[in-house]
Amino acid sequence: MGKELIKIAVVGPESTGKSTMAQYLAEKFQTVCVPEYSRYYCQSLNNKYTLQDEVNMFYGQVALEEALLPLAKDNILICDTTFMTVKIWSDYLFKHTPKEVTDKIRQHPYDLYLLMDIDLPWQDDPLRDFPEQREYFMKVWKTELNAVNGQYHIISGEGQQRLENGLAAVNDFLTLI
Numbered sequence: 001m002g003k004e005l006i007k008i009a010v011v012g013p014e015s016t017g018k019s020t021m022a023q024y025l026a027e028k029f030q031t032v033c034v035p036e037y038s039r040y041y042c043q044s045l046n047n048k049y050t051l052q053d054e055v056n057m058f059y060g061q062v063a064l065e066e067a068l069l070p071l072a073k074d075n076i077l078i079c080d081t082t083f084m085t086v087k088i089w090s091d092y093l094f095k096h097t098p099k100e101v102t103d104k105i106r107q108h109p110y111d112l113y114l115l116m117d118i119d120l121p122w123q124d125d126p127l128r129d130f131p132e133q134r135e136y137f138m139k140v141w142k143t144e145l146n147a148v149n150g151q152y153h154i155i156s157g158e159g160q161q162r163l164e165n166g167l168a169a170v171n172d173f174l175t176l177i
Contacts, residue, residue, distance in 0.1 A: 005072060006177070007109075008170060009079045011145075011152075012116035013137035014130060015123045017162060021114060021155065022080035024163045025170060032071040034079040037061040038086075051094045058086040058101050062108075082110060084148075088140055105148060112173045113145055113152035114166050120158060 010022040019036065026033035037060040045053060061083040069077065084105055090097040118134040130137070145152045153169040155162060 003075045005075050005077060006111045007077045007079060008112045009082045009110040010114045010116065011081055012141055013118055013134045016116035016118055017120055018116050019080050021116060021163065021166045022078050025166060026078040028167055029076045031073040031076045031078060032068050034065045034068050036081045037064045049093060051090060054086050054090045055098055058083045084144055088144060109148060113150045114169060115141055115152045115154045117154050117156040119156050
């Protein structure tokens with residue numbers, strides 16, 4: 001039997017460099033990066049979300065990750081966010097998260113979370129909604145990661161230094177397992 005798959009999730013508030021970090025790590029480890037499904041889904045919603053949209057994004061993210069699992073190289077899978085984002089947005093926008101989402105969060109852990117810090121300047125994007133709420137969402141992410149006993153590192157810095165900080169956190173984690 002081979003080594004067990006190591007799942008690394010890049011998470012955090014909006015406009016913190018998650019996609020850039022996830023793609024960088026996938027390239028460095030020569031493995032696949034699971035993209036954020038909601039970016040594709042939301043392109044036609046014009047920022048008017050329903051709870052059903054959140055559930056659809058949950059199922060889409062799960063399916064996308066499962067579809068890309070066979071492409072993981074050297075037993076490492078990099079995920080540009082996770083469906084925990086659905087819980088965070090559902091709680092914020094609708095004051096409720098459907099049971100299928102909360103149940104799956106407990107059953108679907110990641111080995112390491114890189115929590116991207118809010119120290120980068122905000123970048124406007126039509127799919128981003130709350131530039132003034134990044135501090136709030138950073139606290140929520142910490143709370144949610146602690147609730148699942150997630151092992152996480154906060155990644156700060158700008159440009160190449162931020163990428164190197166993320167890579168160093170992953171390498172440190174890999175030497176411990």
